[in-house]
Amino acid sequence: MNSLTFNGHGVWAIYKFEMARALRTVWQSIVTPVITTALYFVVFGSAIGSRMTEIDGVPYGAFIVPGLIMLSLFTQSIFNASFGIYFPKFTGTIYELLSAPVSPLEIVIAYVGAAATKSAVLGLIILATAALFVPLRILHPIEMLAFLILISTTFSLFGFIIGIWADGFEQLQMIPMLVVTPLTFLGGSFYSIDMLPPVWRTITLFNPVVYLISGFRWTFYGSGDVGIGVSLAATLGFLFVCLAVVSWIFRTGYRLKN
Amino acid sequence: MAPVIEITGLTKTYKSGLQALKPIDLTIGKGEIFALLGPNGAGKTTLISITCGIVTPTAGTVTADGHDIQKDYRAARSKIGLVPQELTTDAFETVLATVSFSRGLFGRAPNPAFIEQLLRDLSLWDKRNDKLRTLSGGMKRRVMIAKALSHEPDILFLDEPTAGVDVELRRDMWNLVRGLRDKGVTIILTTHYIEEAEEMADRVGVILKGELILVEQTATLMKKLGKKTLTLNLQEPLAAVPPELAEWSPTLKAEGNELEYVFDSNLEKTGVPSLLRRLSDLGIAFKDLHTSQSSLEDIFVSLVHKDRAGDRTGAAA
Numbered sequence: 001m002n003s004l005t006f007n008g009h010g011v012w013a014i015y016k017f018e019m020a021r022a023l024r025t026v027w028q029s030i031v032t033p034v035i036t037t038a039l040y041f042v043v044f045g046s047a048i049g050s051r052m053t054e055i056d057g058v059p060y061g062a063f064i065v066p067g068l069i070m071l072s073l074f075t076q077s078i079f080n081a082s083f084g085i086y087f088p089k090f091t092g093t094i095y096e097l098l099s100a101p102v103s104p105l106e107i108v109i110a111y112v113g114a115a116a117t118k119s120a121v122l123g124l125i126i127l128a129t130a131a132l133f134v135p136l137r138i139l140h141p142i143e144m145l146a147f148l149i150l151i152s153t154t155f156s157l158f159g160f161i162i163g164i165w166a167d168g169f170e171q172l173q174m175i176p177m178l179v180v181t182p183l184t185f186l187g188g189s190f191y192s193i194d195m196l197p198p199v200w201r202t203i204t205l206f207n208p209v210v211y212l213i214s215g216f217r218w219t220f221y222g223s224g225d226v227g228i229g230v231s232l233a234a235t236l237g238f239l240f241v242c243l244a245v246v247s248w249i250f251r252t253g254y255r256l257k258n
Numbered sequence: 259m260a261p262v263i264e265i266t267g268l269t270k271t272y273k274s275g276l277q278a279l280k281p282i283d284l285t286i287g288k289g290e291i292f293a294l295l296g297p298n299g300a301g302k303t304t305l306i307s308i309t310c311g312i313v314t315p316t317a318g319t320v321t322a323d324g325h326d327i328q329k330d331y332r333a334a335r336s337k338i339g340l341v342p343q344e345l346t347t348d349a350f351e352t353v354l355a356t357v358s359f360s361r362g363l364f365g366r367a368p369n370p371a372f373i374e375q376l377l378r379d380l381s382l383w384d385k386r387n388d389k390l391r392t393l394s395g396g397m398k399r400r401v402m403i404a405k406a407l408s409h410e411p412d413i414l415f416l417d418e419p420t421a422g423v424d425v426e427l428r429r430d431m432w433n434l435v436r437g438l439r440d441k442g443v444t445i446i447l448t449t450h451y452i453e454e455a456e457e458m459a460d461r462v463g464v465i466l467k468g469e470l471i472l473v474e475q476t477a478t479l480m481k482k483l484g485k486k487t488l489t490l491n492l493q494e495p496l497a498a499v500p501p502e503l504a505e506w507s508p509t510l511k512a513e514g515n516e517l518e519y520v521f522d523s524n525l526e527k528t529g530v531p532s533l534l535r536r537l538s539d540l541g542i543a544f545k546d547l548h549t550s551q552s553s554l555e556d557i558f559v560s561l562v563h564k565d566r567a568g569d570r571t572g573a574a575a
Contacts, residue, residue: 007332013362017351024350092346096405099310100363101335257314 010102011110018084018114029080030122033072037126040068041133044190049134055192056223061134066217067189068130069123073148074155074184074209076122078176081115081159086166089255098257104250108160115156116149123148137220144219150235151212157242164255183209193225208234259287262413262444263309268318270304270468278304279468281318286446286461291439293459293476294448301468302448303343306415310340322413336365339411343418343448345398349391353382356390357404364409373408379434380404396427403434414438416447420454432458452551455479484524486549488533490517493543502540506533517544523551 022029045061052060088094097107130136138144166172187209193201204210205226214224215231224231249256263286270279278301286292294302307313309320311331320327325334348356357373377383380400385393390401399419406414416435420428435445435458449455455462455476462479464472472479495514506529508519521528530549537544 007365009362009365009367013359016362017359020355021350091348092342092344093348095312095340095342095346096360096363098312099335099338099340101332101365102363103332253314257312 007100007102007106010100011106011113014097014102014107014110015114018080018111019117021084022080022114022118029076029118030125033076033122034125034129037068037072038129038133040064041130045130045134055195056221058221059135062136063192063217063221064190065127065130065134065136066220067184067187067213069126069148070151070209070213070216071181071184071189072126073119073123073151074180075176077115077119077152077155078159078162078180080118081112081156082163082166082172084111084115085160085163086172089163094256104247107250108157108246112153112156112160115159116152119152119156120148123152139222140219144216147216147219147235150239151216154235154239154242157239157246161242161245161249164249167255180209183207184213188213188225208238211235212238259290261285262288262290262323263446264319264321265305265309266319268305268308268320269316270301270308270313271316277468279308279316282468282470284463284470284473286444288444289439289442290461291435291445291447291459293455293462294446294465295450295452295455295462296448296465297450300465302465303417304468305465306340306417306446306448310338310415311335332365336409337412338415339406339409339413340415341399341402341406341417341419343421345395345402347390347398347401349389351390352387353377353390353393353401353404354386356401357408360405361408364411366409372410376404376407379437381430395422396424399423399427403431407438411443413444413446416445418448418450420449420451484522486521486523486528486551488519488521488530488547488549490519490537490544491515491546492517493545496542500540500542502536503533506536508533517542 041061041064044064049059049061049064054060055063088097102110127136162172162175186204187207188204193204193210196204211226211231211234214226215228215235218224218228218231248254263284265282265284268279268282269277271277282305294305296302304313308315309322309327311327311334315328322334323337325331325337327334351359354373354377357377358368361368361373374383377386380403382397382400382404385397390398393401403416403419416431419431423431435447438445447454447458459476462472462474462476463470464479489511492515496510496517497514499508499510499517506519508517510516511518519529519533521530
């Protein structure tokens with residue numbers, strides 16, 4: 001047998017396995033987030049939103065759509081990727097992955113690729129759901145898709161790191177619940193940070209999620225809290241931090257090998 | 259025999275400070291069945307795990323079919339199949355899906371005909387669409403073997419393949435191992451059971467406290483390990499061993515209530531019948547008797563002692 005240079009069959013096997021897992025748990029991976037998001041639209045979009053003024057010329061119900069999609073992308077990307085790699089560690093089936101001729105890069109491509117695919121698809125489903133409740137327009141559809149994929153990939157990488165780091169189910173939940181969700185709520189999902197008092201506005205600018213949501217909102221309505229260039233730079237910066245951590249994990253075998 | 263696994267100066271010290279392997283050197287030949295014997299915690303699984311890439315060695319090198327397991331891990335690992343000791347399976351996958359997954363993971367193109375034959379050989383074909391969590395322990399063990407063989411490895415590691423396995427599966431396993439050997443697959447297995455090593459292996463290595471204390475052809479080792487002990491529970495305690503029994507050199511135990519005789523079960527004449535006749539001639543009555551094979555652990559301990567004693571005599575001379 002020839003020596004492999006890229007184990008495409010291996011990557012495909014893991015990718016298919018992870019996608020099959022999502023289809024088996026369709027309630028958990030698709031239906032639940034869609035229902036949750038639909039509830040936000042009913043409450044904030046229709047019920048409260050009708051009494052709110054427009055923000056930057058966008059009706060409130062439509063204004064929150066990019067932020068809500070981001071919220072789902074963050075939590076689902078982290079959840080999918082962290083669970084995907086944590087579960088084999090938990091059950092012990094990771095022995096097979098560690099003994100297989102797959103490189104760290106291939107493992108990351110397969111797990112993160114599958115998790116990112118799932119959350120990007122979920123993002124589009126939520127977008128379609130939103131269109132049922134509020135009038136939507138998307139000024140930059142190509143950039144919107146690109147942002148969707150970029151964010152899904154970045155947060156799936158982040159989730160992958162959490163999955164490797166986690167020693168129990170509690171730790172697995174901790175970062176998404178205690179860090180990502182609050183930062184997203186405070187990062188302008190439901191309001192423009194221009195609406196905040198100046199002091200809080202400055203503090204909010206330290207929240208990295210602001211840049212992600214702002215960038216995504218720009219692809220919809222052509223305006224955001226910060227410039228699109230800044231948003232893109234922040235997103236790419238986070239992506240590279242995650243990549244650096246992942247490569248460190250595989251170089252040292254951290255929490256994977258004794 | 260061309261070497262297929264070469265282990266040189268391999269050591270492993272875990273972060274906890276536990277030294278699982280002292281420097282180990284071992285060469286295993288192509289097509290050989292090699293049994294690694296040793297009590298729990300001796301380092302058998304560590305040795306296997308390092309070779310398969312699951313544990314990082316502290317020092318030393320291992321090559322599989324000439325490929326370094328660290329530098330050239332792709333080539334090395336694609337030659338190796340591993341059946342771990344613990345039954346860890348993806349509960350919600352089907353048999354066919356999980357075995358096909360393993361083949362892909364190891365970089366092989368799909369080959370449904372091969373997988374079908376493999377599952378048939380392991381009596382799993384009828385269960386191919388069953389979810390793994392519905393299978394019995396024995397069936398799961400078969401699935402793990404199928405996974406390990408799915409990419410047609412040249413080297414197969416079986417970590418305690420018959421621990422907690424029923425007689426039928428054990429027999430199947432032995433047949434499977436022989437069948438694989440006939441195809442030229444090298445097999446390394448670990449076991450607690452001497453009989454298993456005796457039945458299957460060409461060569462045996464004994465590992466104790468991380469040290470490979472002995473590597474020997476099975477036939478040679480069996481001669482060494484074939485000692486049995488006959489214990490007689492006497493009717494009346496004896497104060498001393500009667501001189502008439504000197505040729506058997508038995509010993510008295512339990513304050514003279516038990517007489518012990520150690521014999522070699524491999525010999526044509528074990529000396530047991532003649533000893534019993536002599537006892538009856540002497541009018542020494544016994545209530546009960548039993549024979550026992552020293553446990554593997556006892557044997558290891560005695561091997562180690564012998565080893566140390568040998569060192570001392572060597573030093574004295």
